[in-house]
Amino acid sequence: MTSFAMIEAAAARMAGHIRQTPLLHAPLLDRLAGRRVLVKAEALQITGSFKARGGWSAVSALPPGTGVLAMSSGNHAQGVAWAAAAHGIKAVILMPSDAPAVKIANTKAYGAEVVLYDRATEDRDAIAARLAAERGLALIPPFDHPQVIAGQGTVGLELAKQTASFGLGPTDVLVPCGGGGLAAGIALAVAQKAPHLRVRTVEPMGFDDAARSLASGTWQRNPSTIGTICDAITTPSPGQLTLPILLEHAGPGLTVSDAQALQAVAEAFTHLRLVAEPGGAVALAAALFTPGLGDTVICVVSGGNIDPALFTQSLQV
Amino acid sequence: MTSFAMIEAAAARMAGHIRQTPLLHAPLLDRLAGRRVLVKAEALQITGSFKARGGWSAVSALPPGTGVLAMSSGNHAQGVAWAAAAHGIKAVILMPSDAPAVKIANTKAYGAEVVLYDRATEDRDAIAARLAAERGLALIPPFDHPQVIAGQGTVGLELAKQTASFGLGPTDVLVPCGGGGLAAGIALAVAQKAPHLRVRTVEPMGFDDAARSLASGTWQRNPSTIGTICDAITTPSPGQLTLPILLEHAGPGLTVSDAQALQAVAEAFTHLRLVAEPGGAVALAAALFTPGLGDTVICVVSGGNIDPALFTQSLQV
Incomplete structure (x- = not known):
C-alpha cells in the first residue's frame, strides 16, 4: 500500500x-x-x-542490477525503458503490436528490448509471466504497484x-x-x-x-x-x-x-x-x-x- | 543604454x-x-x-496610465498588448497586413486596437509617428529600447x-x-x-x-x-x-x-x-x-x- x-x-x-x-x-x-x-x-x-515518474520510482526501489519487465501500450513502456537505461539495467517491454509507432520506436531508442504481442489473440499476462520467470525480471505493472x-x-x-x-x-x-x-x-x-x-x-x-x-x-x-x-x-x-x-x-x-x-x-x-x-x-x-x-x-x-x-x-x- | x-x-x-x-x-x-x-x-x-518580457518591462517602466503604441509582425504585438491589458492601459498595435492570422487574432484578443498597413506600399514609421502624436501614445519599439x-x-x-x-x-x-x-x-x-x-x-x-x-x-x-x-x-x-x-x-x-x-x-x-x-x-x-x-x-x-x-x-x- x-x-x-x-x-x-x-x-x-x-x-x-x-x-x-x-x-x-x-x-x-x-x-x-x-x-x-x-x-x-x-x-x-x-x-x-x-510515466517516467512511476518508472523511476519503481526501478530505483529495486535491488541494484535487477532487470525489469513492463507491459504497456506506450507511455509506461517509455518511462520504464528510460529509467532502466539510466540505472544501467536490462528492460524488456511487452507492447501490443497496434501501439502507436512513435511509442514503439521511442521505447526501442531508450535501449529496451520490445516484445510485441497481438491484443486480439494472445494472452498478455501469460506472456509476461513466462518472460519474467525465464529471465529473472522484476515486473513493473503500469499502475497496480x-x-x-x-x-x-x-x-x-x-x-x-x-x-x-x-x-x-x-x-x-x-x-x-x-x-x-x-x-x-x-x-x-x-x-x-x-x-x-x-x-x-x-x-x-x-x-x-x-x-x-x-x-x-x-x-x-x-x-x-x-x-x-x-x-x-x-x-x-x-x-x-x-x-x-x-x-x-x-x-x-x-x-x-x-x-x-x-x-x-x-x-x-x-x-x-x-x-x-x-x-x-x-x-x-x-x-x-x-x-x-x-x-x-x-x-x-x-x-x-x-x-x-x-x-x-x-x-x- | x-x-x-x-x-x-x-x-x-x-x-x-x-x-x-x-x-x-x-x-x-x-x-x-x-x-x-x-x-x-x-x-x-x-x-x-x-516578447512578453520586453513588453512587460517597457510598460511597467512608464508613468501609470500612459497608453502605448507598438509596431510588430506578431510576437512583440502580443507581448505589448498583453502587458498593456494587465496594466489597464490602452494599446495600439501597427501590424503588416500579411502577418500570420493567428498573431493578428491573438493581438486583438488581448484587447489591443490593431491598425494594419501594407508593407510594400506604406511607410510604417510615418504611420507610427502620426498615431503616437495624434493620440499621445508612448512608442515601444520591438528591440531598440x-x-x-x-x-x-x-x-x-x-x-x-x-x-x-x-x-x-x-x-x-x-x-x-x-x-x-x-x-x-x-x-x-x-x-x-x-x-x-x-x-x-x-x-x-x-x-x-x-x-x-x-x-x-x-x-x-x-x-x-x-x-x-x-x-x-x-x-x-x-x-x-x-x-x-x-x-x-x-x-x-x-x-x-x-x-x-x-x-x-x-x-x-x-x-x-x-x-x-x-x-x-x-x-x-x-x-x-x-x-x-x-x-x-x-x-x-x-x-x-x-x-x-x-x-x-x-x-x-
Whole structure:
C-alpha cells in the first residue's frame, strides 16, 4: 500500500532526474473556458509523460542490477525503458503490436528490448509471466504497484507547492484516468499537503470504468478497451490498489468525448504551445467544456506522445 | 543604454506575472544532435514568446496610465498588448497586413486596437509617428529600447540560475536573432552572472545581417526582409542599441536554412512536446545541425505562435 512517506521518498530519489514540470496558464485559454485553468504540463516530463515518474520510482526501489519487465501500450513502456537505461539495467517491454509507432520506436531508442504481442489473440499476462520467470525480471505493472503509485504522486507534491501562494479555496484537480495510478498518487499527496484540492478522474465517454466504480463503490469494467482515440488511458477496470485510494479521496468522475479531447489537443497547441496526446488531454477537455466546475480548475496534461498524422488531424477540426 | 541593474529591476517588476520558463532536454534529442542540448523554452512564456518580457518591462517602466503604441509582425504585438491589458492601459498595435492570422487574432484578443498597413506600399514609421502624436501614445519599439532589452535580458538571469549546478565550462548560448534585443539582453545578463556562457546569434540563411555586422564590426543590412518562413526574425539590420552590446559580448553569428528550421520545429514536437515557430526554432536548428559546436549547447526556442497549416507542413517533411 502506498503511503504519503513513500511519495516523499520517491521524490527524493527522483531529484536531478525527473523534471518539475511547469504549471501553465494562458489568458485566452481562460477566456475560452470561462474560468481560470491551471495546466500541469506533464507532457513536458522526460519521455513525454508522467510515466517516467512511476518508472523511476519503481526501478530505483529495486535491488541494484535487477532487470525489469513492463507491459504497456506506450507511455509506461517509455518511462520504464528510460529509467532502466539510466540505472544501467536490462528492460524488456511487452507492447501490443497496434501501439502507436512513435511509442514503439521511442521505447526501442531508450535501449529496451520490445516484445510485441497481438491484443486480439494472445494472452498478455501469460506472456509476461513466462518472460519474467525465464529471465529473472522484476515486473513493473503500469499502475497496480505501490512504488509506481508513489512515483505518480510526486505530481501532487509539486501541485501543492506550485499553488501554495494562490490562496485557493476548494478546487478540483482533473486527472486523466486509465488504471488510476496518477489520480490515486495525486489524491494521496494532496490529501496530506493541500487538502483543499480534490482529485477528479477524467475518462473518454464509453470507457468510464473509473467514474462508474467511484459511483458504485466497487470495481466496474469497460465492455471494451478499443474504439477511442484516447488509447493511452483505456484499461478494463481501475486497479486493485488504486480504486480504494480514489474511493477515499476523489470526487465524482468526469467524461469527455473523443471530439472534445481532440479539440483540447488543438487548444493546447494554440494557447499553451504544448503538444498533448488525446488521452493526455482529456482533463484539459473537461476543464474547457464541463459546465458547473469552479472558477479555478487545475488539470493535468499527462502526456504528449502523439503520431504526427493524428496531431495534424486535431489541428484541422 | 541598458545596464545589468536594469535587467535585475525588470525581473523584480515581472515577479508573479512573467513565467520562469523551463530548461528542457531530451535523451533522444541529444542523440540526434550528437551533443547535450539544453532548450530554454520561451515558447511556453505567456503570449507564446519571450516578447512578453520586453513588453512587460517597457510598460511597467512608464508613468501609470500612459497608453502605448507598438509596431510588430506578431510576437512583440502580443507581448505589448498583453502587458498593456494587465496594466489597464490602452494599446495600439501597427501590424503588416500579411502577418500570420493567428498573431493578428491573438493581438486583438488581448484587447489591443490593431491598425494594419501594407508593407510594400506604406511607410510604417510615418504611420507610427502620426498615431503616437495624434493620440499621445508612448512608442515601444520591438528591440531598440533600453527597457525592452532589459526585459529580454531576464532570460539570461534565469539561464545563469538554471545552469548554475551543471558545472559548465565555456558554453555557447544560441539565440534567434532579428533586431537583436533578446541576444543583447541575454549577453548583458550572462556577462555579469555566468561569464562562461557566450551568446551567439542565429539567423536564417540570406538574412544574416547580425552575423555580417558582428564579423565586420558595423551595421550591415539584409537585401530584403521577405522570402523566409522565419518571418518573426527578419529585420533590415541590427538595432542601434543592440549591435554595440553584441559586438562587446557575443561570439560569431550562425545561420540555418529554412529546411533546417522546419525540421527543428518537427524535432521539438517529437522530442520536447513543444510547439515552436520556425523563427523561434532557428537556434535549436543550429544546435542540432551545426558541426563543431561544444559537447553542451544551450539554445533558446523563442516563440511558438505558428499557423496550424505551417506546423502541419513541418510534420510532413
